[in-house]
Amino acid sequence: MDKGGVATSFISTSEPSVWFGDDAEARRLARECNEYATRLVVDHPGRFGMFATLPMPDVDGTLREIEYAFETLKADGVCFMTSYQSKYLGDPKFASVMDELNRRKAVVYTHPFRGECCVNLLPGGAGVGLALVNDTSWTIASILQSGTTVRCPDIRFIWSHAGGTVPFVTGRLAGTARNLPNGLISELQKFYYDTAQSYSPYTLPSFLRLVPIPHILFGTDYPFQNPEPVTKGLADYGISTGDLRAIERENALALFPRLKRT
Numbered sequence: 001m002d003k004g005g006v007a008t009s010f011i012s013t014s015e016p017s018v019w020f021g022d023d024a025e026a027r028r029l030a031r032e033c034n035e036y037a038t039r040l041v042v043d044h045p046g047r048f049g050m051f052a053t054l055p056m057p058d059v060d061g062t063l064r065e066i067e068y069a070f071e072t073l074k075a076d077g078v079c080f081m082t083s084y085q086s087k088y089l090g091d092p093k094f095a096s097v098m099d100e101l102n103r104r105k106a107v108v109y110t111h112p113f114r115g116e117c118c119v120n121l122l123p124g125g126a127g128v129g130l131a132l133v134n135d136t137s138w139t140i141a142s143i144l145q146s147g148t149t150v151r152c153p154d155i156r157f158i159w160s161h162a163g164g165t166v167p168f169v170t171g172r173l174a175g176t177a178r179n180l181p182n183g184l185i186s187e188l189q190k191f192y193y194d195t196a197q198s199y200s201p202y203t204l205p206s207f208l209r210l211v212p213i214p215h216i217l218f219g220t221d222y223p224f225q226n227p228e229p230v231t232k233g234l235a236d237y238g239i240s241t242g243d244l245r246a247i248e249r250e251n252a253l254a255l256f257p258r259l260k261r262t
Helices: 023-043 059-071 092-103 128-145 184-188 204-210 227-237 241-255 257-261
Strands: 009-011 048-053 077-081 107-111 156-159 192-194
Touching: 009 023, 023 048, 023 059, 048 059, 059 092, 128 156, 128 184, 204 227, 227 241, 241 257
Parallel strands: 009 048, 048 077, 077 107, 107 156, 156 192
Antiparallel strands: none
16 A cells, blocks of 8 residues: 555455355355454544445345444445346346345345356457456446336446446447336446456546546556556546546545544
């Protein structure tokens, strides 16, 4: 963090998260991750935030961990994978989880998961990146198509990697808009998106055209990538100094005001 000029990092769990077929073990491992992350937050004031790991797709365990994470650990938000056993986040099975997060006006960060359909479509792991961005796109479509964004308007969703392919395929998402009174683009612009793996001059035009600057958050994908290439990519594209400051810090402070006090 010091080498890359990063003042504060938000801790989250990458794929495959903590569920491997045993609900009790997933609950134990999620709790261990969350209590460890909380110790980092406490021991290094101002340097860390925490998105609580959840034992999904165990809904009962997830609801209990949400309560513990927010009430006891004072988590900044929660972390989902994009899918669980081929079910995306708008699936009716997860409706009670979304309703509880909406009640809490929670920040919900989502990291992509390699969907079971697409793990080995290309040999030698060559399609990993494609599988991840596409799973993000599928779960955004699920959230929209199911009407979850309308039913749960107080959840602040953060999507990794500029929302997968969503900024580039908005014309293909018309089928998800039937339950959206304000239309597709309005709902997409309510979401937050990070810049991890999404700072190239070929990616940024569509991303910046769709997403308002106040809803773009600096993300690095660490430990898979260091902060420096992201910082350089954004600066080289010619984003204004004020907008860079917003992306790199001010937008996060608005979303997580407790950091202003540390």
